[in-house]
Amino acid sequence: MSKKNKHSPSKAKTKTKVEPFWQTKTLAQMTRAEWESLCDGCAKCCLHKFIDDENTTDETELKPTTHIAQGEQMSYSNIACHLLNDKSCQCSKYEQRTELVPDCVQLTQENLDDVFFMPPSCTYRRLKEGRGIPSWHPLLHHGKKSAMHQAGMSVRGKVIKDNDVELEDFEDYIVLWPLHDID
Ligand code: SF4
Ligand code: SF4
Numbered sequence: 001m002s003k004k005n006k007h008s009p010s011k012a013k014t015k016t017k018v019e020p021f022w023q024t025k026t027l028a029q030m031t032r033a034e035w036e037s038l039c040d041g042c043a044k045c046c047l048h049k050f051i052d053d054e055n056t057t058d059e060t061e062l063k064p065t066t067h068i069a070q071g072e073q074m075s076y077s078n079i080a081c082h083l084l085n086d087k088s089c090q091c092s093k094y095e096q097r098t099e100l101v102p103d104c105v106q107l108t109q110e111n112l113d114d115v116f117f118m119p120p121s122c123t124y125r126r127l128k129e130g131r132g133i134p135s136w137h138p139l140l141h142h143g144k145k146s147a148m149h150q151a152g153m154s155v156r157g158k159v160i161k162d163n164d165v166e167l168e169d170f171e172d173y174i175v176l177w178p179l180h181d182i183d
Helices: 032-037 094-100 112-117 123-128 146-150 167-173
Strands: 047-052 073-080
Touching: 047 167, 073 167, 112 123
Parallel strands: none
Antiparallel strands: 047 073
16 A cells, blocks of 8 residues: 655745846836836926026026026925826826926936936935835835825825916915925
């Protein structure tokens, strides 16, 4: 009679843990699809920001700028671009955005140095500063944005559109919440 040993060791199943791309690659090494997927969709970058610049003249006031000089401070407002869908937090004209809104900042791997224009919670900025992606990021929630909205990290329910206000009155709309970050 043959006997089988119930306790004989079975073949060990070894699973290799795959590290997520944002932990193994630099921003510059990512593919286009990986880069795009990092955007959390918070839409904080669609808010109007203002820089208090001592050299501002009547001519340059409220005009777009591409730099911040040393000592200048950027303030966020709760005024959002008129093309933003403030419920989904998505651009309603994504493909034409740079034509329709010339100062729409499109962050790419080529202009990564402009990341300072992004809020502290922006995933690109977080990764550039070595802070990783936050626990509420859609990539950690099967692509869903609900954790981000619940954490209060998106603009949903907090903004007014720029075609509903006079930009000259921007000081009435300066807010601190876009600077908030968690994790
Ligand atoms: S702030 Fe950064 S992560 Fe958030 S929507 Fe804009 S680009 Fe994407
Ligand atoms: S054009 Fe679209 S992506 Fe650009 S600021 Fe406006 S809503 Fe945001």
